[in-house]
Amino acid sequence: MTRLVEVPAQFDDRSFDQFAASYALATADGERLLFDAHAAEWASPYGLVGLLAAGAAAGRRAGGGGGAGGGGAERPLLTVPASAEVVSYWARAGFFREAADLFEVHGKVPKTKPATESEVLLPVTPVRAAEDVHVVVSTIQQRASAILAKELGLDPKATMGFAMALSEACQNIVEHAGSGGWVAVQAYNWRRKLARRVVVIAVADAGVGFRHSLEPSQAKRFGDRWGDAAALEAALIQGVSRFRDPGRGQGLAGIRRYLARWEGKVAIRSGTARIAIVPRWDDDVPLKDGLPAFPGSQVLLIIPEQGSTKA
Amino acid sequence: MIQHIRVHEVLQQSVAGFYADLVTRPTGRAVRESIERALSSGTIAVMDFTGVGCLDYSCADEIVAKLVREKVLVLLLRGTTDGHRDAIEPVLLGHGLAAVCERPDGTLDMIGAREPAAALLEELVAQQVAARTPGGAIALTAA
Numbered sequence: 501m502t503r504l505v506e507v508p509a510q511f512d513d514r515s516f517d518q519f520a521a522s523y524a525l526a527t528a529d530g531e532r533l534l535f536d537a538h539a540a541e542w543a544s545p546y547g548l549v550g551l552l553a554a555g556a557a558a559g560r561r562a563g564g565g566g567g568a569g570g571g572g573a574e575r576p577l578l579t580v581p582a583s584a585e586v587v588s589y590w591a592r593a594g595f596f597r598e599a600a601d602l603f604e605v606h607g608k609v610p611k612t613k614p615a616t617e618s619e620v621l622l623p624v625t626p627v628r629a630a631e632d633v634h635v636v637v638s639t640i641q642q643r644a645s646a647i648l649a650k651e652l653g654l655d656p657k658a659t660m661g662f663a664m665a666l667s668e669a670c671q672n673i674v675e676h677a678g679s680g681g682w683v684a685v686q687a688y689n690w691r692r693k694l695a696r697r698v699v700v701i702a703v704a705d706a707g708v709g710f711r712h713s714l715e716p717s718q719a720k721r722f723g724d725r726w727g728d729a730a731a732l733e734a735a736l737i738q739g740v741s742r743f744r745d746p747g748r749g750q751g752l753a754g755i756r757r758y759l760a761r762w763e764g765k766v767a768i769r770s771g772t773a774r775i776a777i778v779p780r781w782d783d784d785v786p787l788k789d790g791l792p793a794f795p796g797s798q799v800l801l802i803i804p805e806q807g808s809t810k811a
Numbered sequence: 812m813i814q815h816i817r818v819h820e821v822l823q824q825s826v827a828g829f830y831a832d833l834v835t836r837p838t839g840r841a842v843r844e845s846i847e848r849a850l851s852s853g854t855i856a857v858m859d860f861t862g863v864g865c866l867d868y869s870c871a872d873e874i875v876a877k878l879v880r881e882k883v884l885v886l887l888l889r890g891t892t893d894g895h896r897d898a899i900e901p902v903l904l905g906h907g908l909a910a911v912c913e914r915p916d917g918t919l920d921m922i923g924a925r926e927p928a929a930a931l932l933e934e935l936v937a938q939q940v941a942a943r944t945p946g947g948a949i950a951l952t953a954a
Contacts, residue, residue, distance in 0.1 A: 630835035630836070630837040630838060631828065633834055633835045634828065634830050634832060634834060634835065634838070637832045637834050637864075637865050637867075638830070638831070638832060638864075641832075641864060641865060657892075657893050657894060659894075660864075660865055660892065660893075660894025660895075660897070661894060661897060663832070663834075663864075663865040663867075664834075664865060664866070664867045664868065664894070664897075664898060667832075667834040667835065667865065667867040667869075668867055668868060668869065671834075671835055671836070671867075671869060674835070675836065746905075746906065748872075750868040750869070750872055750901065750902060750905060751867075751868055751869060753868075753901070754867075754868040754898070754901065757901065
């Protein structure tokens with residue numbers, strides 16, 4: 501028997517919990533999963549890398565490798581969006597190149613290379629090792645500099661900080677996830693929230709998550725409060741790391757500093773919790789607990805076009 | 812004696828692949844270990860960042876902070892960009908450490924924790940590696 505996991509029509513960080521709930525329900529009895537993206541009309545980078553993480557986790561459950569690039573004996577199924585336009589965009593964003601290793605894909609997928617258009621600053625890219633982070637940082641500096649300066653109005657010097665933030669976000673996968681993951685960076689008009697352009701970095705893995713990573717060093721300190729929310733709070737707010745080295749834990753702190761400077765947003769979902777540093781233009785909540793369980797960690801960074809933002 | 816480190820060259824020699832960016836812990840560790848092999852302990856070292864692209868916090872910690880903490884007497888940073896200093900400063904502050912930065916005009920500035928930074932400049936002047944300029948700034952006398 502196959503269990504259905506519905507991919508939301510508008511698939512981004514806002515609808516991710518709906519997707520996670522569907523995933524949690526479908527995985528309850530160990531049956532093969534069918535990810536149904538038939539009705540998908542749009543997916544943010546967060547949605548795309550999150551869907552890959554779900555595919556990796558589902559493949560691992562079924563006895564496959566499940567990491568970035570891992571296959572499986574009985575891979576989960578994926579029905580592609582019905583809209584040719586949407587399928588084309590997902591292909592140009594590099595999604596299907598990665599999905600082919602994780603899912604048994606059903607539906608017509610155009611044979612296209614990941615885009616070099618200005619919107620896709622970095623197509624969906626696997627991150628498994630430090631070398632991958634080098635490639636990501638090098639690529640983004642070549643492609644993002646002009647867009648960050650011209651379209652978002654960021655000081656050209658901010659490009660370096662952007663690459664730093666991206667590097668640190670990707671390194672979280674390499675150092676903490678215990679499995680591979682994916683990163684994607686796109687620029688687009690965010691009419692709904694801001695009526696201006698934004699650059700979005702999305703990083704996702706299906707690894708062990710923050711709670712598991714920090715548990716040996718932090719669980720005792722938090723006592724009864726220990727859980728996914730406490731682990732996220734320790735990592736993002738307190739700069740705690742699982743390593744004893746006193747220099748560790750600076751990556752997320754650096755990301756926070758960079759985003760604070762450019763009125764950006766950071767949100768991290770792991771397990772059953774989600775934490776966010778919320779800028780004044782957004783109405784997200786700082787901490788949510790008791791969410792539907794989802795494997796690994798998903799990181800979202802948003803940098804808005806500079807200028808007056810809605811309060 | 813002042814020892815010189817060209818970070819970009821060390822990066823090319825230490826890591827497979829032609830990278831210009833100092834990112835990730837493993838890269839930082841490889842570069843630092845190469846530098847440590849070439850450096851005598853307790854020395855004054857000039858670390859030249861010319862040609863280095865992005866420097867992230869992990870590498871700033873792994874290279875700059877650990878060399879300052881464990882290896883050198885004074886670390887003088889040359890050829891740094893604003894982006895490099897944005898990564899180095901909070902890392903040094905986090906450890907209560909400091910280094911000396913050479914401005915493009917040759918005068919010296921401090922980066923990191925205030926107290927140890929002032930002591931570093933005094934050390935350079937005491938060793939006659941640096942001297943006060945007529946304008947009141949401090950600049951290297953050699954190197």
